[in-house]
Amino acid sequence: MSKIKNEWPTDMPEAILYRRTLASSAQKSALNAMEFEKRGIPYEDVYRTTSRELATKNAENFRSRMTDTNDLRQWGAAMTAAKLGVEAFGMEVLENTEECFAMDMHHCPHLQGWLNMGCSDEMCAKLCDMAMEGDFAMAEAMGYVLENPMRLANGDCACRVIYRRKKD
Secondary structure, eight states: OOOOOOOOOOOOHHHHHHHHHHHHHHHHHHHHHHHHHHTTOOOHHHHHHHHHHHHHHHHHHHHHTOSOTTOHHHHHHHHTOOHHHHHHHTEEEEEEOSSEEEEEESOOHHHHHHHHTTOOHHHHHHHHHHHHHHHHHHHHHHTEEEEEEEOGGGTOSSEEEEEEEOOO
């Protein structure tokens, strides 16, 4: 019996469609990972490397829309600007200051895709680790430190992300 709870209702048709799209994409990544694993082919390093490369490009995109990347209020505004994303992930902002941006995500479309495939809790946690690699890399590229003390894939009630400015 799974300990994972990934239930957060939405009535927004676009958010429902977005969730399904992200879930489908996550299923493809999971199928690739499981097939590599069956064949004994190491894939984690490749996945992490490509996630980091993409995150660096995404960070450049975010930087171009911010006037002061040291002000995490701007990061928070960029992260929550799209109502669609807020609704699809069930985002709840916990803190939004110059020094810190923290939020809980009460639903993960990626996790839902893996659960729909019948992935075990252990496999979901492993896939989550790999998927979060991009988030950690993007935080690093932005000059932030990311903490992720709670994860839906670990059975927590939310996925909590806390971004802080790096201290020199």
